[in-house]
Amino acid sequence: MRVAVASFEFEGNTLSNQIHGRGDFARKVLAEGAAMLRAVEGRDLAVAGGMEVLAAAGLEVVPLVAAQGGSGGRVDDGFYREIRDQIISGAAAAMPLAGVYLALHGAMITESENDPEGEILAAVRQVVGPAIPITASFDLHAHVTPRMVAAADALVGYETYPHIDAHNTGRRAAEILVGAIRGRIRPVMRLRRIDALLPVAGGATDDPDAPMAKLRRSARRAEQEGRVISASYFPVQPWLDIPDLGIAGLAVADGDAEAAAQVADEIVREMWDRRREFEIPNFAxxxxxxxxxxxxxxxxxxxxxxxxxxxxxxxxxxxxxxxxxxxxxxxxxxxxxxxxxxxxxxxxxxxxxxxxxxxxxxxxxxxxxxxxxxxxxxxxxxxxxxxxxxxxxxxxxxxxxxxxxxxxxxxxxxxxxxxxxxxxxxxxxxxxxxxxxxxxxxxxxxxxxxxxxxxxxxxxxxxxxxxxxSLDSIEWKVKRRPFWPCDDLPQPTYLGD
Structure with a gap:
C-alpha cells in the first residue's frame, strides 16, 4: 500500500515587496524523489514526522518533493507551478495509491494565486479520486480556505507558538491518514471562520495564562473527551491583504459532521471572545x-x-x-x-x-x-x-x-x-x-x-x-472593513465556509 508524500511550505505576506524563487528555497530545503528522504531524515520537520508514522504502519512511502522556503512576500509563479506540477504528476505516476500526505504551511501566496495550497489539494484530489484519503499538516498561522477543506479528509495545525511541534503535527496528520486507510476511522472535517485578525505577538502558548495557551487547552480537551479526533485553531497570518482572511477553528471527527462543526465553532468563538487579550504593549x-x-x-x-x-x-x-x-x-x-x-x-x-x-x-x-x-x-x-x-x-x-x-x-x-x-x-x-x-x-x-x-x-x-x-495601522486595500481590530465590533461576523 503506497502513500505519496510531499512538502511545500512557505508563508506569504502581501505587505512585503519580495518575490521568492528557486534560490530562496534551495538555501533551505529543496529535494526531489529519493533525495527528499535524505534531506529531511532525522529532522524535527512535519514531513519527517509524517513519514515516520507511515513507515511504522507498514505503508510504502513514495517521496515526491520537499520544498521549504521559509517566509517572505510572494512565490514566483514559475517556481510555484514547477513544484505544484511535480506533486501532481508524481501522485499520478504513483497510482494506485492508498493515501496522500502533504506537509504545507497554509498561508503561501504567489504572484497570481492567493490560495495555492487549496489549488494543490484540489488538483491532487482530482488525480486520486474521491475515495483515497488525503491529509495535510499546517502551520498554526495558516489561512485555511473552503477549497482546502473540500479537497482534504483532514487538516491538522501546529498547536504551539513558538512552533516546537512541527514534527508531532506531521505525525498526527499521518496517524489520521493511517486510520482512514485501515478503515478504523471515517474522518469528516468542518471549518468555521470569523472576520477578525489577531496580533501575532499576543499568541504565545508557552505562558499558561496567555489566551492562546487557554485555547490550546480547550482544543485538547475536545479531543480527550472523544468529541473529535483533532481540533485546530488558526489565528491566521495577519499580513495578507486578501478578501476572505480571518481567524478559524477546524475540527476533524469520526463520521460525526455535527460534532466537528460544533467544536470548530467553539474554537473560533473562544478566539473572538479573548481577542483583546492578544494585544500587548509595543513602542517606537x-x-x-x-x-x-x-x-x-x-x-x-x-x-x-x-x-x-x-x-x-x-x-x-x-x-x-x-x-x-x-x-x-x-x-x-x-x-x-x-x-x-x-x-x-x-x-x-x-x-x-x-x-x-x-x-x-x-x-x-x-x-x-x-x-x-x-x-x-x-x-x-x-x-x-x-x-x-x-x-x-x-x-x-x-x-x-x-x-x-x-x-x-x-x-x-x-x-x-x-x-x-x-x-x-x-x-x-x-x-x-x-x-x-x-x-x-x-x-x-x-x-x-x-x-x-x-x-x-x-x-x-x-x-x-x-x-x-499594529494591524489597525495598515492601509488595507483589498480586505473589506469592518473587521477586528480595525473596527470595534460588538459581535463576530462569520465568513462563508
Whole structure:
C-alpha cells in the first residue's frame, strides 16, 4: 500500500515587496524523489514526522518533493507551478495509491494565486479520486480556505507558538491518514471562520495564562473527551491583504459532521471572545531602546517586530540600529540588519579595517532610510549554521557572507541573506554570545521567548514595516472593513465556509 508524500511550505505576506524563487528555497530545503528522504531524515520537520508514522504502519512511502522556503512576500509563479506540477504528476505516476500526505504551511501566496495550497489539494484530489484519503499538516498561522477543506479528509495545525511541534503535527496528520486507510476511522472535517485578525505577538502558548495557551487547552480537551479526533485553531497570518482572511477553528471527527462543526465553532468563538487579550504593549524604536537601557534586568531583548523575517519581512530595517547608534554605543549590545552590499564591502576591506558605509533599507526602502555608519570590521564569517529548534530544527541556515561591524560597544551583524530566526543561531554563527550582552535585538515577535530566563527581559518595537504589530495601522486595500481590530465590533461576523 503506497502513500505519496510531499512538502511545500512557505508563508506569504502581501505587505512585503519580495518575490521568492528557486534560490530562496534551495538555501533551505529543496529535494526531489529519493533525495527528499535524505534531506529531511532525522529532522524535527512535519514531513519527517509524517513519514515516520507511515513507515511504522507498514505503508510504502513514495517521496515526491520537499520544498521549504521559509517566509517572505510572494512565490514566483514559475517556481510555484514547477513544484505544484511535480506533486501532481508524481501522485499520478504513483497510482494506485492508498493515501496522500502533504506537509504545507497554509498561508503561501504567489504572484497570481492567493490560495495555492487549496489549488494543490484540489488538483491532487482530482488525480486520486474521491475515495483515497488525503491529509495535510499546517502551520498554526495558516489561512485555511473552503477549497482546502473540500479537497482534504483532514487538516491538522501546529498547536504551539513558538512552533516546537512541527514534527508531532506531521505525525498526527499521518496517524489520521493511517486510520482512514485501515478503515478504523471515517474522518469528516468542518471549518468555521470569523472576520477578525489577531496580533501575532499576543499568541504565545508557552505562558499558561496567555489566551492562546487557554485555547490550546480547550482544543485538547475536545479531543480527550472523544468529541473529535483533532481540533485546530488558526489565528491566521495577519499580513495578507486578501478578501476572505480571518481567524478559524477546524475540527476533524469520526463520521460525526455535527460534532466537528460544533467544536470548530467553539474554537473560533473562544478566539473572538479573548481577542483583546492578544494585544500587548509595543513602542517606537527610540523609546524601546530607552526602556531597554533603563530596565533593571541584566539583559534585555528588543523584539524588532515590524521587520520579522519569519513573518515575511526582508530583515533589512535599520530603525532599531539607528536608535542604538544614538543611545547605546557605550553599552554591550548587538543588532542584525541584512545588507548584501555592506557585507561585501566589509569582506573586501578585511578584518580590522575602518569602514564607512550605509546599512539597511537595501531590499525594502519604503519604511526607513538607510543608516550611515563609521565602524571597524571586527570579524568575517560564511554565515552558515544549523537550527537548534522550531519548525526548521536540524536544517541548515545560510546567511551568506556575513560581517560583524563594531561601533564602540555596539556590534552590527550584517548578513547577505535574510534567515528565519528561531533562537540566537545567527548571532552564534557570527561569534557573538548574547548572554554576555546588555541588549540584543531579535527580528521576530515571538521566537525570542526561547531565549528568556530569570535574567532576561524584553521590550517590543512598534512602527511601520511588513510585519507591523499594529494591524489597525495598515492601509488595507483589498480586505473589506469592518473587521477586528480595525473596527470595534460588538459581535463576530462569520465568513462563508
Amino acid at each position: 524604536p527610540q523609546e524601546a531602546a530607552r526602556r531597554a537601557l533603563a530596565h533593571a534586568s541584566p539583559r534585555v531583548l528588543i523584539s524588532d517586530a515590524p521587520d520579522c523575517v519569519g513573518g515575511g519581512a526582508p530583515g533589512d530595517a535599520p530603525a532599531v540600529l539607528a536608535a542604538l547608534l544614538e543611545q547605546a554605543t557605550a553599552t554591550p549590545s548587538a543588532v542584525l540588519v541584512v545588507d548584501a552590499a555592506a557585507a561585501a564591502a566589509a569582506h573586501q576591506a578585511g578584518v580590522g579595517a575602518a569602514l564607512t558605509t550605509t546599512i539597511g533599507a537595501s531590499l525594502d526602502p519604503r519604511f526607513h532610510p538607510a543608516v550611515a555608519v563609521d565602524a571597524v570590521v571586527e570579524s568575517l564569517h560564511d554565515g552558515s549554521f544549523v537550527y537548534s529548534g522550531g519548525v526548521s530544527a536540524g536544517t541548515p541556515g545560510r546567511m551568506g557572507p556575513t560581517a560583524v561591524l563594531r561601533v564602540g560597544e555596539l556590534r552590527i551583524v550584517v548578513p547577505t541573506h535574510a534567515t528565519y530566526e528561531y533562537g540566537d543561531e545567527q548571532y552564534r554563527a557570527a561569534g557573538i554570545d548574547i548572554r554576555a550582552l546588555r541588549i540584543a535585538v531579535l527580528k521576530n515577535p515571538m521566537n525570542f521567548r526561547t531565549l528568556l530566563d530569570h535574567d532576561t527581559a524584553w521590550v517590543m518595537v512598534a512602527g511601520p514595516g511588513p510585519t507591523t504589530p
